[in-house]
Amino acid sequence: MxxxxxxxxxxxxxxxxxxxxxxxxxxxxxxxxxxxxxxxxxxxxxxxxxxxxxxxxxxxxxxxxxxxxxxxxxxxxxxxxxxxxxxxxxxxxxxxxxxxxxxxxxxxxxxxxxxxxxxxxxxxxxxxxxxxxxxxxxxxxxxxxxxxxxAERALRFGHSVHPTPRSRDEFTLTDSRRFAPEYGRGFPLRWWSAAPEAVVQGSARTESAADLCSGLATADPAFDPKIRAASEGRVLLPMHPWQAARLALDPEIDALFRTGRLRDHGHAGAPWYATTSLRSLYAPQARFMLKHSLSLRLTNSLRLIKDVECTRGLVVDAVLRGPVGTEIAARWPCFRVLGEPAYLALRGADGKLLPQTIVALRDNPFRGADERPAAVLAALCEVYPDGRGSGLADTILRIAAREGSAGAGPVEAVALRWFERFLAVTVGPILEIQCALGLLFGAHQQNLVLGLEDGWPVATFFRDCQGTGFVREFLPALREAAPGLDLEAGHLLTSAEAARIMAYYLVVNSVFAVTGAIGIAGLAPETALTGALSRFVAALAAKDLRDRTCLRLLLDAPALGSKGNFMICFRNINENTDVTDPLASYVDLPNPLVEPRGRRAVRS
Known part of the structure; x- marks a missing residue:
């Protein structure tokens, strides 16, 4: 308090x-x-x-x-x-x-x-x-x-279970005030253009990555047409201004400038805004969001995109635009994956891709006249400085105040209904898709955006295709549905491994954050929420699903794995490069679905 x-x-x-x-x-x-x-x-x-x-x-x-x-x-x-x-x-x-x-x-x-x-x-x-x-x-x-x-601006304090939730190596406070989402300031991109032979690119769509990036400039009424004219016959690169300034000091980039293969056209266009991940940028008018490599460490990772992640994004996008995506849209219409269909990067003098220059494109459904309210889950669940309130608590109280005049019942009943709706709209589709189709989504709080209608969750958007995986036992069926694609480019996990990772990302990181936000605000007891979750998972387990490993883990395991953020941070481990087995850093968290009060919890 x-x-x-x-x-x-x-x-x-x-x-x-x-x-x-x-x-x-x-x-x-x-x-x-x-x-x-x-x-x-x-x-x-x-x-x-x-x-x-x-x-x-x-x-x-x-x-x-x-x-x-x-x-x-x-x-x-x-x-x-x-x-x-x-x-x-x-x-x-x-x-x-x-x-x-x-x-x-x-x-x-x-x-x-x-x-x-x-x-x-x-x-x-x-x-x-x-x-x-x-x-x-x-x-x-x-x-x-x-x-x-x-909502992206509303997440102010970072990871709720991390010893340094707002650490940003290489960023000054001035940098944060200019480029971090919580300060709410937009900024124009810095535009470079490169000779085609100096560019590495990939696209899973009919348009090339270069054409898609050029389209961002063409569709921006604030973009300087002189830049388009000066870059004729070259590839336009939309650069994060902070990263562009860093790269100007890079010897490999300097060599590209000195030989004329790379040109700097300066800042141009309408403002872009950082999302909660900091390196992903959003413009209300743009067809795509942009995900940039940034040469800084946030919490546990140096935020440089790897070329294998770009390839993975293309493969996942292609899979989801085929029969698998058609089935997902038909069976779970409230769930949508934001594709990452293209990327651009510069290549060095040796011809190799320079990961510090990567920019990936991500679908942007939150634009134009059709934009509807939406909130990243992490912002909803972040506890206010008073140690009690949150965006989610305020949302539930708003619904209860509106419905209370119609005699709809106490706040606790509204909180339980909201939680059950969240389970149906968000948790159910993600679990069922893994159990039925073998796709694993790393659905932590910052990767889940909830579509809202009068406070109620009505849709779920998952972002970060580069973090998506495939369950090995489903590979034959996935290869049949997506012939010719290199599924080996994705994270390949056994059913047991996928179950543990899903239990952490979706349940421990996301669902338990919702549970905590409601419980902390005193809107409903945590036991009522974990009981509802247990019943929901049990109902899923009773369905005709090919692989119930994750569901059985949630229902039966005495402990669930949780990422060991404290020691990862303390030991200065870079998750992006130093971790080959993500499960090795997991620690046991008593499973409240099995023992609702937990191993050491007492009544608050």
Whole structure:
């Protein structure tokens, strides 16, 4: 909870401590919950206790919401206790530094790993404080359904289960204010043109990638026609302005400029806006969104697109434009995958693709007169600085206020109906498509956009074809439905592997975030929501589906896998290049579908 007179710096600490502690608690078993010490003045709340043997102390913090799905909420301050001494209040920064240097928590590599980890943590903390000062809360959801762009801006604080949710290596605060979505500022693209032989491109559509990019410029009434004339016979490249400035210092790019194979036409056209992923850009009038390589690390990954990811996007787009896509549209009409049908990149002097120059195109259904309200799930679920509200909670309260005048029942009933509608519109199609057709969608919160109508979810858009996988057991059927395509270019996973990954991305990351947001706001008990989820999955398992491995895992496994964000971050692992087996970093989270209250949860 946030007191009315608390400073913005303390609010930033409160927000950052929540994500830090939630990630730590998933991966380290040494914490305990205890009854509050009445001397601390918070006797109604349990205390999280974190022993720090190296300091000879235990640190405590009040827990205002204890969650069976790992979405706990805390209240500052941290209090450090030593035997025989009075307790003392310590700052979040001191607590984080103590954890990062505690071998019993982070292991023996603490002295080597702690400096980089803490630098990112303090950078994230400073960014959160700057967001509070310069990116005011949107306040949309209590009034109306947001537009796609409004919702992308509404995610302000990042991953709710990560120790450095707003770390952006290489970005300054000035860069964030200009290019990050939460600040809401648009910016024109920087346009380069290249000799055709200096370009690598691919397209799964009838038009080439070069023609599709040229079409973005042609359709933009603000685009300077002189640039089109100057680039005649060349390939137009829509560049992210931050990346373009970085690439100008790259020797391989400089060589292309010096030989005339690459030209810089400057900034041009109507504004584009960053989405929640930062590297993906949106323009309301554009046929496609743009996904750029950015030479910076966000949370766990250096955000450079790999050429294999581009190929994967083309393959998935082609699969979905064939019989498989036709079947999905017929059986699950409320579900749509945003295709990534084309990409462009420069090639170096040796002829090889330069991954730092890649730009991929993504379908944009959120444009023009037909645009309908839509919200990325992560923005809906993000808990407000008060430690209680959220966009989802406001949406449910808005529906309840509207329907309450018609005698539709209490808020809890509306919250349960909203959750059940979400299961039907979002969770069901994704699970069934994997079980019936063998396509795995990495459906974490930032990859799911909900179409809304009067607050209710009515459609689901999945983005990130490059993260889509195929289940090996379905390959013969997929090859028959999509002859001639290199399905090996996609993530290939066994049914058991796909089940574990789906359980994390869709359920632990996304559904449990919805569960937590509703529970934290006090709109419905988490047990009622996990019970509804269990019944929903059981009903799916009773259907005639080819592969029920994922459904049985959700219903029967005592624990579900959760990505170990804390230690991935602490060990400075780049998920984009250093991880060959994503399951190796998973940690066990007690499965509330089997044991609704969880292993250690107490009633909040």
């Amino acid at each position: 946030i007191e009315a007179d608390i400073s913005s710096a303390d609010v930033a600490c409160q927000i950052s401590a929540r994500s830090f502690l939630n990630s730590l608690m998933r991966e380290w078993a040494g914490w305990t919950l205890a009854a509050a010490d009445s001397r601390a003045g918070d006797s109604a709340r349990p205390l999280l206790r974190v022993p720090l043997p190296r300091r000879g102390s235990v640190v405590e913090i009040a827990v205002t919401h204890v969650s069976s799905v790992g979405q706990h909420v805390f209240r500052l301050p941290f209090r450090e206790r030593r035997v025989g001494q009075p307790s003392r209040i310590i700052a979040f920064a001191e607590f984080a530094a103590a954890v990062a240097n505690e071998p019993t928590i982070v292991g023996p590599t603490a002295p080597q790993a702690a400096p980089t980890f803490l630098r990112r943590l303090f950078q994230s903390l400073a960014t959160v404080e700057d967001i509070l000062a310069h990116a005011p809360a949107p306040g949309i959801f209590l009034r109306r359904d947001p537009s796609f762009l409004e």
